[in-house]
Amino acid sequence: MRTRARARVGTLAFLGGLALIAGGCSSGTTATPAATHLEREDFASVSRALTGMASSIGVEVRATKAAWPTIANGLPSPLGARSRGAIQAAQASARSVRLPALFDEVRSASLTRPAAHIAGLARSYQGLAARGWQMIVAAIAARERGSAAARFAHANVALYIESVYDAHFTLAQIGKQLRATYSELGGPAAFGPLLSAAGATDVTARPLTIPVGKPGGRLGAMMVVDYLSALTAVRGPLTRLGIASEAAYDAALAQARQELDQISLPQSVYVAFGRKP
Numbered sequence: 030m031r032t033r034a035r036a037r038v039g040t041l042a043f044l045g046g047l048a049l050i051a052g053g054c055s056s057g058t059t060a061t062p063a064a065t066h067l068e069r070e071d072f073a074s075v076s077r078a079l080t081g082m083a084s085s086i087g088v089e090v091r092a093t094k095a096a097w098p099t100i101a102n103g104l105p106s107p108l109g110a111r112s113r114g115a116i117q118a119a120q121a122s123a124r125s126v127r128l129p130a131l132f133d134e135v136r137s138a139s140l141t142r143p144a145a146h147i148a149g150l151a152r153s154y155q156g157l158a159a160r161g162w163q164m165i166v167a168a169i170a171a172r173e174r175g176s177a178a179a180r181f182a183h184a185n186v187a188l189y190i191e192s193v194y195d196a197h198f199t200l201a202q203i204g205k206q207l208r209a210t211y212s213e214l215g216g217p218a219a220f221g222p223l224l225s226a227a228g229a230t231d232v233t234a235r236p237l238t239i240p241v242g243k244p245g246g247r248l249g250a251m252m253v254v255d256y257l258s259a260l261t262a263v264r265g266p267l268t269r270l271g272i273a274s275e276a277a278y279d280a281a282l283a284q285a286r287q288e289l290d291q292i293s294l295p296q297s298v299y300v301a302f303g304r305k306p
Contacts, residue, residue: 071144078129092122120162154199161192220301229303242293
């Protein structure tokens with residue numbers, strides 16, 4: 030039984046490691062208390078700025094998810110009305126994502142690490158998504174006009190599609206970096222007082238453990254859906270890069286799906302919240 034449990038965890042770790050293979054490393058440099066305080070303040074400012082972007086990012090992600098099956102393996106010919114509408118909606122949603130002033134190159138240069146890194150990731154996500162969808166739409170128009178640019182557009186459309194993928198991989202890295210930085214800078218014990226200092230009342234800061242697996246109840250089952258959806262979404266790019274074969278990835282994903290029907294794995298998160306007067 031113990032060996033089987035280890036095998037289960039190993040399968041999930043294998044898939045998780047593939048999905049996050051391009052993740053960065055954190056610094057081991059010891060900071061002074063004053064420097065750490067400034068890093069926390071900058072991190073809180075960047076987190077608030079990202080919260081302001083959440084609505085438009087959510088719209089863009091949903092639109093891209095709807096359009097992605099159409100372009101994942103290249104532009105189809107002919108392009109149906111439904112697919113065309115999904116691509117146009119994705120382009121419009123990507124164009125609507127606006128960066129806060131804090132994230133422009135000049136202002137973010139004054140941020141401390143790692144807030145500056147997160148701001149840079151947000152710029153990359155926004156630029157890659159907007160430019161990628163813009164060029165995909167332009168490639169479709171050039172192909173349909175039969176213009177001299179059609180051949181160039183056809184030859185480079187894979188790069189435009191890759192730009193959209195890279196945008197969302199970068200978006201995932203923002204989430205990973207936020208969580209890692211929150212923990213690195215002290216977690217709820219450190220950020221709870223910042224809420225109080227900002228005027229919040231009834232501040233609560235504590236770690237939470239969320240189950241991932243159907244035995245964990247409704248929340249555990251919801252987490253399984255998110256987890257497997259993320260792993261399914263990156264299957265194409267990872268197998269095309271040769272990181273794993275299609276057969277090996279599919280087998281591991283199927284095994285993970287079976288295992289998460291039987292076990293629940295704890296996922297630690299940290300929360301700090303308060304009431305605005």
